[in-house]
Amino acid sequence: MEITTKSFEELSTKELYQILQLRSEVFVVEQDCVYQDVDGKDEKALHVMGIKNENVVAYTRMFGPGDYFKNPSIGRVVVAKEERKYGYGKIIMQASIDELGKRFPKNTIELSAQTYLLKFYNGLGFVVQGEEYLEDGIPHVRMVKN
Structure with missing residues (x-):
């Protein structure tokens, strides 16, 4: 899996489509949660993509x-559900942590974590x-990393 980070403006139409498709597959369909994923915040975000065989299989913003x-x-x-056995969640998160560390050194990193993933984020x-x-x-908790 190759990691790349892009601003909203740098995303290709294909990349944006794959990101939104992946988020919808997992957060809306798999987790059976009807919510507004396209929330108007993507334009401010940096998008970290894990790409395998020209497909976005892991992602954070x-x-x-x-x-x-x-x-x-x-x-x-x-x-992506079929890619979870490879540890891509940890890889994409570590890449995101490292990127934020470069851009905003000595800052606390914050996230809103689904409660069932506490052990993952603690790690x-x-x-x-x-x-x-x-x-x-869905139950969530605020988490921070100094």
């Missing part, structure tokens, strides 16, 4: 301080901050 949360943040972390150095809450009907 990142924001600078104040663009989404107070701190730099990572969201929409997703890996990447994130810790829970605050109480569990519902986001689009």
Whole structure:
């Protein structure tokens, strides 16, 4: 899997289509959650794509301080179902953490994590901050990494 990071303006139509298709497959269909994925925030985000055989199979979007949360943040972390056995979630997250570290050194990184993935994010150095809450009907917690 090859990792690439692009601004919204740099994304090709094909890449954008594949990103939105992957997010819809996992967050809407697989997780059976009806919500507005196209939320108007993609234009501010940096898009980290894991590409395999010319297809986006893993993805995150990142924001600078104040663009989404107070701190730099990572969201929409997703890996295609058939690709999860290869550890691509950890790879795409580490690439995102590294990229934010380069762009915003010495900043805390923040995310809103689905509660069932706490162990995954703990393994990447994130810790829970605050109480569990519902986001689009799914339990989440705020997590930070210093």
